[in-house]
Amino acid sequence: MAKSTADSLGVENGELAEVSIDGRTMELPVYVMPGHAVGSVTLPLGYGRTEAGHVAGCWEDQVDPVGFDTYQLRSAAGFSAGSVLATVKGTGKAYPLATTQDHHLIDAVGMEGRDNRLGELVREGDLSEWKEHDDFAKHRVHSPPLGAMWDKHEYDGHKWGMSIDLSTCLGCSTCTVACQSENNIPVVGKEEVINGREMHWIRLDRYFQGDIDDPEDDIQAVHQPVACQHCEMAPCEQVCPVAATTHSSEGLNDMVYNRCIGTRYCANNCPYKVRRFNFFNFNKDLKEPRNETLKLVKNPDVTIRSRGVMEKCTFCVQRIQDARMTAKVEERPMVDGDVTPACAQACPTDAIQFGDLNDEKSRVRQAHDDPRSYSLLGELGNYPRTAFLARIRNPNPVLEPASKETKAVVTHG
Amino acid sequence: MAESTGVLEDPIRKPALVQGDNDFTSITNIVCKVAETPKPPKAWYVTFGISLGLLGGLGASIVYLISTGIGVWGNNQPVAWGWPIVNFVFWVGIGHAGTLISAVLFLFRQTWRTAINRFAEAMTIFAVICAGMFPAIHVGRIWVIYWVFPIPNQMDMWPNFRSPLLWDVFAVGTYFTVSLLFWYMGMVPDLATLRDRATTRIRRMMYGIFSLGWTGSNRHWHRYERAYLLLAALATPLVLSVHSVVSFDFAVSQLPGWHTTIFPPYFVAGAIFSGFAMVLSLAIPARELWGLKDLITTRHIELMCKVIMATSMMVGYAYSTEFFVAWYSGNQYEGFAFINRAFGPYWWAYTIMVSCNVLVPQIFWSKKMRTNMWVVFIVAALVNVGMWFERFVIVVSSLNRDFLPSSWNYFTPTAIDLLTLAGSFGLFLTLFLLFCRYLPQVAMSEIKGVMPQSHPGHGSSEPDPNPEPDPDSDTPPQQGALA
Structure with missing residues (x-):
């Protein structure tokens, strides 16, 4: 209600x-x-x-x-109880209700802070704005020129990247489910979700726009799938004392489970909060004889993590390796479309694109070059690897008379 | 007397550092008596029993934690660091006063430190032990914790030297080592005194081993004084470095509320603040219990109160600077982090922090309050509470609401969190009570050095030839004790 x-x-x-x-x-x-x-x-x-x-x-x-x-x-x-x-x-x-977001209702202070930043996180515009400035999304946030503390990595071979088109994303959460089954992500149960320990590697952020206390206000929901952005200057990589999370030669922000000692510093320093920690051994029951068949549920290409280690989106690194081997066997270079992560594969609207950013013709590269593309929290200087494509609204003027200007539009310029 | 005439006290006339009709022998007797009585006071048994119980609770909670997982605590996403890190920073802070009192005040020739330095150093050692335990048990896989040390290995795999957590390992490790050496070295002459007075074989052997063959020869004293000075000089920068590095854990990250350049000086001031409060919390009952009032005088307590007041205002200044900079930076995330800190879901923690750390110590402007042991004890306890909450506010209120509102979540501690915190106090008090029972609580050899008897024929202004009686002194003041 x-x-x-x-x-x-x-x-x-x-x-x-x-x-x-x-x-x-x-x-x-x-x-x-x-x-x-x-x-x-x-x-x-x-x-x-x-x-x-x-x-x-x-x-x-x-x-x-x-x-x-x-x-x-x-x-x-009859079916109609409404009579x-x-x-x-x-x-x-x-009655305890387990949700992965808004674990508690947000107070006034939080709502104000949330409203102020919403337009910068999920960037939207309407058709006329897009026609006027097709790169409007890039100008929602202005920051001083970004530097970098370390030399940037260089990529001679592949440079994997992702793009998410918010215009086509429906917010259906299929990506979350696909990711969960592909990557052997534990299902933690109601109690642990209430404790805030859900393990999803990709999640659907959902925000409401408008005054929720006002019955007259037309509330809009905006949503945005967020997984690890595989930042170029990844804040998580710098703070791990044992170098358990490092950059690969192909741009992936790798998580080395065997090396992780579980300080959780990386999770604190991740501005996207996409890192997930095994607070318990969520796979303990696999050892029980009655659960022999449960093992068949698990993807044999992906490690089963035990307790005490951090995990997060890997860009389905097992699929990248698999595609690499296939290409090698077939004695050909890898081409666009060889690698599709589980989330992109399951997405009903192809909102998620994945591929080689070094390949000029790849779909993901084209999406990155789209004027609508923007980096989430890019002003922090992390250089995230995932590009979001701003959502264009084109409401029917008869149904929705005046398009509401988002706060970000007001602050811009 | 100044009070009776209503005129301001003559600031040059300071009460003597040692009160009562004491000479070298009586000092030795007062201090050694504590370690030599066959039966300590009843209060010792009671507190030791409670401490042991809490220590047992700590052991049980750690066993449960290691066998089950970090999930036994309240930590979640996004609050990946919860109470264990709060406790770690709290205890490291407590462990600051020791070295400050022993090393920095030594170099500045603040002779009043002699009565409390042994005490404070012991407290430092035990607090750092408590502190060091927390980062170790808070990791997910404690069985591979040695990977944080740069140990050569067949994989050629080194720790990540960019990580502040690694700097922490070195900073706290160095601090602990130097503090331990400093404490132990300063104790050698006193251990030898205890050895010489020992009546049983086992005592003779134990004190004998640890006094390292000290005979009190001129050469021994000469080397000892040199080494002590050198160690003091070595330890002084550590007072500043260790908490600065601890603050880097926060300041180097990019979390709003942590990412602040003010953290190092702010943390050091806070650490000295809380350290002195803890020294007072321990010294006031101890001097009562073991009759050390002639050595740890009201003047000592008063001086410590002044340090507390000064550092309290530094901490208060840091709080306001943080707010100003958050606003002045124009960064909405930074601004929100501080508004949220004071008015968000953790407003109560912020209120406790500001009232205990900034408002309560202002009572020490009044001399009457500074010399009232009950008031001092209660304020010191409140300061400890406030400083624990300061770390709670920094760690939890920053983490619970960072950049993306979708991840915001409230942190609720569990019973195990509480047990671990209480247990760390058990560990601290157990060690401290054992120290009080078996080791010289006050540096006998040093305190003798500040008595008038050690400067025969010197009409120095300190100690005063006509010492003002200490209102709290055990023995009636004797005029002309010098003679």
């Missing part, structure tokens, strides 16, 4: 609310979703999981069921 609806009902995010329709009552957790139609409540249909073994619902080992069976609120009268008005009232009981 919308924030204003929750306020008027007197319920809070994560509070159990009593929902009654036509005499049938259920206690369901409230999840505030800015931009939701005001004055209405969405109940996702599903049965919940009552007997799914150790994942959810196992009475032998006292594992509680998860989820809610909202069908109990519907009657045979009768639902009543919602708070119970004051809390």
Whole structure:
């Protein structure tokens, strides 16, 4: 439900609310979703999981069921429960909801800081702005000329890079799922997500634009997939005391699991916060005999990490090596399209491009040269390897009368 | 007397550094008595029991941590460094006063240091032991921690010399080594005194081994004085270097709230501040318990209070400078980091920090407060609390909200975090109580050097020929003790 609806009902995010329709009552957790139609409540249909073994619902080992069976609120009268008005009232009981973002609702100080920087992080413009200045995104942030503390690396062979087009990205999170299965990323469970220890190497950042307290305001959501940017001047590489994260000769920011001792300094110094730490041995249960088949889930080309080491996006280095070997066997140079990381492969809209930046004709190189391209937090002087392509909005003037100027537009110039 | 006439005290007339009717023999007796009594006071047993219990808790928490994983603490993404690093910086800071008192004040000929230097140095050693433990246990794979040392190996793999964490290893390692040497060397003459007075075989042997064959010959004293001076000169730059390097852990990174050039001097001032507070927290009960009031006089306490007040204002100045620069830089991330620090989700920690570190010590402007042991003890304790929170604010409030709002997250400590912190106090107090029980708490040989008896025929202004009585003294003042 919308924030204003929750306020008027007197319920809070994560509070159990009593929902009654036509005499049938259920206690369901409230999840505030800015931009939701005001004055209405969405109940996702599903049965919940009552007997799914150790994942959810196992009475032998006292594992509680998860989820809610909202069908109990519907009657045979028809699919439309809306014919009768639902009543919602708070119970004051809390229900832990695990989300990977906004682990707690952001206070006023945080919201202000967030709003100020949003236009610089996720750069957007509308059609007219793009027609006027097609490189508008590059001018959202102006910084003094950037230097570098060390000599830049030089790349004679390949120079791998990525681009993400925010115009075509739907925010569907398929990349996250593909990455998780490709790279043997542990599923940490609800409790650890609540503790803020999710392991995703690529995540979907989602922000709301507009005043979420104002029921009249038209809330827009913006989103942006963020993985390791493989910075040229990577802040993480400088601070590791044992040199466990280093730059490869092809521009990858490599993570050497065997060398990592787990000081987590790299994670602190990463401005994108894409580094993930194995706070526990999340693969411990693989050793149990009953989990022999689980091993088959794992990708044999990718290391299984134990506890105490840092990990992050590798640009699917195993696929790069595989493509290199294939090309060698076929006695030909590697060409554009030989390497596709899992996220790019799974992306339904081809928003993610990957390839050799040294190859003038590669799609990723063209994307980097696109006027819309910009570097996320490029003003820090990290020289990130991933280019984002600014999102162009072209709303139908009948549906959305005036395009709202983002704050960044106001501050620019 | 100045107080009774209502006129300002004559600043030239200072109370003597040693109060009461004491001569060389009685000093030796007072100090050695502590290590020689068959039974220490009951309070010692009680505190030692509590400390041992906490130490056991520390051991248990470390075993649990190493067998389970860093996840037993509250650390998460983005707060990858939590309490362990807060505790590390806290303890390193505590460990600062020792060397400052022994080395810097020695070089500046501040003779009042003699009563407290042994104490403070011991505190330094134990605090650095506590501090050194934290970076070691906070890494994910402690079994390969030796990789941070530049040990030649078959892989030709060296540590990364660009990393401030590596500088830390060297800085803290050097500081610990030099402090230990300094402490031990200064103790050799006193250990020999204890050896000579020892009544049992085991005591004779132990003190005998550690006094390194000291006979008190002229040549021994000559070499000792030279070496002590040299070590003091070596240790002095370390007072500044160790916490500067610790601050580099933060200042060299690019996190808003950490990336600040003010950190090195600010950290050193804060470290001296907290170190002196800890010396007071330990000295006040100890002088009460073991009757050392003639040696650690009210004047000593007062002087330390003044140091605390001065460093408190330096720290307060640093807080305001940070805010000014955050605003003046015009950098929105920097500006936000500080607004968030004071008004964001950790406003309570920031409030505790500022009130304990800047507001509370202002009470020491009043001499009455500086000489009231209860007030001094409570303020010192509050300063320790405030300085722990300062490190908490720096580490956690900067990390919890950095550049990308999508990663923002709140940090909540776990019970294991608490146990580890309490346990580190257990380790510290256990070591300190053992020191109090078995080693000379006050540098006997040095304190004799500042007594009037060691300057026969000298009408020097210090000590005053007519010492002003110390209000807190155990023995009634005797006029003409010089005679």
